[in-house]
Amino acid sequence: MSLVELDLGDDPDILGRLDLLSMPVETRILTSADAPVFWTLRLEALVEEPRSFGQSAEEHRAAPVEQAVARLRASSLSGDFVLGAFSGMQLVGNAGFYRLPNKKEIHRGHIWGVYVTADHRRQGVGRKLMNELLHITRSQPGLELINLAVASHNTPAQRLYESLGFQLYGRDVHALKIADTYVDENLMVLRLR
Ligand SMILES: CC(C)(COP(=O)(O)OP(=O)(O)OC[C@H]1O[C@@H](n2cnc3c(N)ncnc32)[C@H](O)[C@@H]1OP(=O)(O)O)[C@@H](O)C(=O)NCCC(=O)NCCS
Numbered sequence: 001m002s003l004v005e006l007d008l009g010d011d012p013d014i015l016g017r018l019d020l021l022s023m024p025v026e027t028r029i030l031t032s033a034d035a036p037v038f039w040t041l042r043l044e045a046l047v048e049e050p051r052s053f054g055q056s057a058e059e060h061r062a063a064p065v066e067q068a069v070a071r072l073r074a075s076s077l078s079g080d081f082v083l084g085a086f087s088g089m090q091l092v093g094n095a096g097f098y099r100l101p102n103k104k105e106i107h108r109g110h111i112w113g114v115y116v117t118a119d120h121r122r123q124g125v126g127r128k129l130m131n132e133l134l135h136i137t138r139s140q141p142g143l144e145l146i147n148l149a150v151a152s153h154n155t156p157a158q159r160l161y162e163s164l165g166f167q168l169y170g171r172d173v174h175a176l177k178i179a180d181t182y183v184d185e186n187l188m189v190l191r192l193r
Pocket of ligand 1: 122123155160
């Protein structure tokens with residue numbers, strides 16, 4: 001669609017927002033300096049998609065930004081990380097990875113918190129984040145498989161994970177309880193070797 005075909009309506013900021021939408025998206029590992037924007041995007045994810053994440057927005061609001069600073073700082077030391085997708089200066093998506101340090105569990109990695117803000121979806125940002133996350137993790141010594149859980153109703157995310165080689169291996173029934181409703185989660189695994 002060209003700009004002349006657009007109905008710009010009464011929104012004086014629309015050209016600025018269109019500029020932002022057309023910027024290339026770059027990924028990088030977040031550092032503690034990114035904690036404020038990460039905290040804000042995480043809150044957006046929990047408010048907008050409560051059935052896709054275990055933590056509630058209230059719990060997140062109660063956790064100060066300092067906790068996010070500590071988490072991102074600790075991550076950089078352990079090999080865990082949160083990957084961010086930036087459109088210019090704006091954080092528009094993220095995806096987290098961690099391993100438990102226990103001897104009997106360290107061969108497994110876990111993906112959490114995959115989110116792309118609504119106006120940047122369906123433009124390859126989620127795939128870019130996941131591809132880069134997998135690229136980084138493949139160089140980690142001793143990592144044999146990666147697990148994730150995805151709400152059973154969440155077809156977009158499931159399709160993305162399947163396209164990257166994740167396989168369904170189980171179902172966590174009533175994994176989440178939100179008021180009187182339940183969310184089942186599909187359990188997926190990517191075998192690296
Ligand atoms: C799931 C999510 C991260 C995908 O991000 P995205 O940037 O829109 O994804 P992409 O544009 O990179 O698309 C990658 C693939 O995902 C699948 N997909 C994405 N959106 C889809 C949709 N609306 N319907 C069906 N498949 C979809 C497709 O397989 C797509 O590949 P294709 O473009 O070759 O068809 C995003 O929809 C999101 O943040 N959703 C809300 C939070 C969430 O559900 N997180 C996952 C928690 S486990």
